[in-house]
Amino acid sequence: MALVFDRPKSLTDKKFHYCPGCHHGIIHRLAAEALDELNIQQKTVVIASVGCSVLAYDYFDTDAVQAAHGRAPAVATGVKRASPESVVFTYQGDGDLASIGMAEIVHAAARSENITVIFVNNAVYGMTGGQMAPTSLMGQQTSTSPQGRSAESNGYPIRVCELLATLDGPSYLARVSVHDPKHVREAKKAILKAFQMQIQHQGFSLVEVVSTCPTNWHLTPVEALEWLEKKMLKQYPLGVFKKIEGVE
């Protein structure tokens, strides 16, 4: 019998610890498929960040470095500069990347570090129990914005792709989502493209994946998909925000 579906080589056989309906698992799989298809597993170093995906170093069948909260782009810079032949990617949440690690991501992008970033935007701090993130939507209730995010006390959500697109450094910036099969396919293409940019020495590439956290949104997995589509995508429109010319 022909095998039509299997675990990508670049994932270990360790079972994901993610909650039902969480998108981290799908996004891991897409990244691992990209490593397989580009045949770069053997030279890849993943930089795991602090957040629900901290154990990424257990899931990717590659070498790995676990970084302090927000510092993955700086750690990736160190790995890549010291070992330019390695393929280096960070896997970061929105608290990690857009709050505590905002300086590191902006400067890695501005320096056009030849690394790839997978950025999972689920509009909350998942791991610590659903506190407000810099990406939480206006009016969104979280454990630290119980009355809903308000402009007066919390200000406005940050659109990372749009912000980084003002810089000259990035080679590729795209926002995708994995809430249905069509979007999963598009997300996969974007992730492939981002890694290709690195392989072709084009500099910094980032894919933002708009993603669910049913547990901390206090929704069922199905409701979470609806909320993502209706609310999240309005604030975070999908698309390619930067792509340098001449690379296919």
Add this chain to the structure above:
Amino acid sequence: MSLVLKKGNEVVGEAAIRSGCRCYFGYPITPQSELPEYLARRLPQVGGVFVQAESEIAAINMVYGAASTGVRVMTSSSSPGISLKQEGISYIAASQLPCVIVNIMRGGPGLGGIQASQSDYFQATKGGGHGDYRLIVLAPSSVQEIADLVKEGFQLADTYRNPVMILGDGILGQMMEPVDLGSGDVGELPDKPWAARGKKGRRSRNVINSLYLDSEKLEQLNLSLQKKYRLIAERETRAETYLTEDAQIVVAAYGMTARICKEAVDMVRKKGIRAGLFRPITLWPYPEKELRLAAQHSQAVLTVEMSAGQMVEDVRLSLNGEVPVEFYGRLGSMVPSAGEVFEEIQRISKKIGEVK
């Protein structure tokens, strides 16, 4: 041997290159900026990497990343910048990565001043970041010793897979002295089979990590760290003594202050007071045995620091009440003069005389 006249900060950079260091990540801060400036010129000439990071936090995390790949790597800063690096240093120590961190101390607390100080001793030797970890801390007191200790620092870091701190002060960094930098032939660098650069056909994965959610495993990590620290403490203490054999009063001081104290010792010797100098070169591990030996016939130990009294705690712990310990310090970047130390030794000498 060929001597060149060079500034302390630049010698740190050149000695690092001659130790096989090819990666430097840093952020400008007085009084050590000559060091990154020097390396920005020199590292590209030898095919190395120089990155001016966006902050000290980013710099230390770049060091963590580069060290994860097994290369020799260095960062430097001065006091406020070293404070910012502490989380990263704790990660590096926990992950057992070798690197060299240079602190050219300036006066604190807060933004403090830009002149020399020794008020980061606690931070360097007792663990400025979180958790039970240790840095190997080396304290040069001349430009030549900077060159020697930077080289030794890289070796110790590799031998023990542990971060090493070079703890200097602003005067040492700014001072020019003749120095023999050696050939720069470091031979083959040690193999690092644990380095994370991609599996390259390896069956197991190399993972650089300090997360242990299982408390028993975290205890195991800590126990193995402690075992390593005990080994370092047994093997790697270094100190210099000067005229301590017959000394009634031993002056204990490190770095620049030790040079001032040496002068004071010579001054009181001319007055017939038998004083000597004990200069720890490793601040951690503290050369306890060496100090006890140096002070075994003495009646008092005078600790002199450019701080409110930090190393004096280790002096007291080492001597454990066997010899009375006195302290003299100047604060906020004020440098004690040889004359002041001379007065202190004389005062103590009189006191000892009265007791007899």
